[in-house]
Amino acid sequence: MKPRNAGGEPPASMESRRRHRQVTTRRSITTAALATVSVLCGWLALRPPSSGAAVQTAPRPLWAPDRLPALLAEAQGTVDLERAVDELLGPTGARTCVAVYEGERPVLLRQPDQSLVPASTQKILIATAALAVLGPDFRYETRVLSDGEPRDGAVGAVWLVGSGDPTLASPEYIRWLADRPRFQFHQATPLTALVDGLKAAGVTTVTGGVLGDESRYDRTRIVPSWKANYVIDNEAGPLGALLVNSGFTVFESGLERRADDPAAHAASELSRLATAAGITVTGPARSGIAPVGGTVTLATVRSAPLSEIVAGMLRESDNTAAELLVKELGVARRHDGSTPAGTQAVTDALTDAGLPTAGLRLGDGSGLEITNHASCALLAAALRIPDRGGAPELSPLLAVAGRSGTLSLRLAATPLEGKLRGKTGSLNGVTGLAGYLDGRRGLSFAFLANGPLSDSAGRLLQDRLVALLAGYPGPQPRL
Numbered sequence: 001m002k003p004r005n006a007g008g009e010p011p012a013s014m015e016s017r018r019r020h021r022q023v024t025t026r027r028s029i030t031t032a033a034l035a036t037v038s039v040l041c042g043w044l045a046l047r048p049p050s051s052g053a054a055v056q057t058a059p060r061p062l063w064a065p066d067r068l069p070a071l072l073a074e075a076q077g078t079v080d081l082e083r084a085v086d087e088l089l090g091p092t093g094a095r096t097c098v099a100v101y102e103g104e105r106p107v108l109l110r111q112p113d114q115s116l117v118p119a120s121t122q123k124i125l126i127a128t129a130a131l132a133v134l135g136p137d138f139r140y141e142t143r144v145l146s147d148g149e150p151r152d153g154a155v156g157a158v159w160l161v162g163s164g165d166p167t168l169a170s171p172e173y174i175r176w177l178a179d180r181p182r183f184q185f186h187q188a189t190p191l192t193a194l195v196d197g198l199k200a201a202g203v204t205t206v207t208g209g210v211l212g213d214e215s216r217y218d219r220t221r222i223v224p225s226w227k228a229n230y231v232i233d234n235e236a237g238p239l240g241a242l243l244v245n246s247g248f249t250v251f252e253s254g255l256e257r258r259a260d261d262p263a264a265h266a267a268s269e270l271s272r273l274a275t276a277a278g279i280t281v282t283g284p285a286r287s288g289i290a291p292v293g294g295t296v297t298l299a300t301v302r303s304a305p306l307s308e309i310v311a312g313m314l315r316e317s318d319n320t321a322a323e324l325l326v327k328e329l330g331v332a333r334r335h336d337g338s339t340p341a342g343t344q345a346v347t348d349a350l351t352d353a354g355l356p357t358a359g360l361r362l363g364d365g366s367g368l369e370i371t372n373h374a375s376c377a378l379l380a381a382a383l384r385i386p387d388r389g390g391a392p393e394l395s396p397l398l399a400v401a402g403r404s405g406t407l408s409l410r411l412a413a414t415p416l417e418g419k420l421r422g423k424t425g426s427l428n429g430v431t432g433l434a435g436y437l438d439g440r441r442g443l444s445f446a447f448l449a450n451g452p453l454s455d456s457a458g459r460l461l462q463d464r465l466v467a468l469l470a471g472y473p474g475p476q477p478r479l
Contacts, residue, residue, distance in 0.1 A: 197299025
């Protein structure tokens with residue numbers, strides 16, 4: 001569910017016409033070059049062999065006659081792709097950038113360094129930074145503490161201490177997610193595991209109630225600069241270090257109700273589940289900070305590995321998970337669990353990884369903030385990090401066309417089903433798609449457009465661009 005606002009861009013300027021003339025000239029030069037190479041190819045192929053030549057033991061040169069037809073086809077395929085992409089994007093009136101790579105080889109670059117609003121494609125950058133800083137095996141740990149060991153099964157107050165786990169969930173929420181295709185691979189951390197831990201510790205009675213501790217992060221519930229309708233439309237839950245069910249007391253689609261105090265809500269859910277399991281809990285559930293020192297850990301639950309949580313964030317476009325990851329990066333790099341500290345930590349991590357961060361501006365983690373800016377060059381470089389630095393691959397973590405996540409209903413029952421793994425992005429006047437394509441060639445790519453585009457028009461633009469890329473470099477000659 002993506003918010004929409006009016007938006008638009010001015011018509012093509014004289015600068016755009018000048019670029020069109022440059023492209024036309026470049027194509028003419030390329031066509032002439034291809035014709036010249038074709039003549040050379042024919043001459044080499046028809047030239048009689050020299051007599052008495054020694055046996056060739058050196059590797060064949062790149063321009064050997066039997067390789068020229070394939071090389072010519074690839075060159076012509078590049079020209080055709082450039083022309084088709086320009087014809088697709090030109091009439092939109094939008095500012096666009098495109099970066100397409102085969103391995104480290106650039107196939108198509110169109111304004112790759114132009115900084116545009118990325119919408120949810122930005123989550124690729126959050127994922128890259130999180131995996132680099134925290135590591136793919138990092139796990140959140142949510143604990144239940146008391147001020148002493150149980151005596152005859154009784155403890156006083158207990159504190160449910162949050163670690164920022166965005167996947168902590170009640171059984172009801174886990175079942176609700178399982179019935180929806182977009183969330184079929186969602187990894188939830190079961191709150192009931194803490195109840196099991198309390199019972200294993202011998203706790204039968206809690207006399208002082210359950211207190212929720214969210215002190216790891218700040219208590220800012222939303223990004224202050226977000227548009228009001230993001231909150232009204234529940235694009236992200238209330239933010240905090242201790243959330244159960246993404247911070248919603250009611251989570252049915254269209255009926256969502258946000259918790260005013262997420263930590264107190266989490267405490268009440270643990271109290272409810274403990275009571276249902278036979279543990280007597282007296283006293284109200286509420287929020288509160290656990291004492292420093294002198295506490296006993298009664299129960300601990302660990303999340304799935306970060307790689308799986310990142311996969312859920314990318315596949316499902318989970319805005320809340322992205323925002324909490326940013327806050328955790330703020331803690332890890334700057335000892336500050338706030339959004340500003342976290343976004344700076346993301347920028348620092350991407351810079352440290354050698355990625356082209358010129359023009360990068362981050363106001364949040366999810367991509368909802370319209371002041372965010374990133375380039376296709378940066379997004380495409382993040383997708384290629386595994387090729388250069390041995391970082392975890394993003395490809396298995398992305399939604400698959402026609403099969404999972406935000407792409408579960410896209411390109412289904414077409415030749416591209418299962419061939420595209422990507423991250424979509426959509427806001428009013430913003431559309432984007434970045435990922436990997438298994439077409440005639442294996443490609444990675446990033447595409448952004450900012451301009452007078454409706455949601456449906458943006459989605460169609462994404463699909464048509466993918467179809468063009470899937471055909472590159474065109475039919476190959478028989479050798």
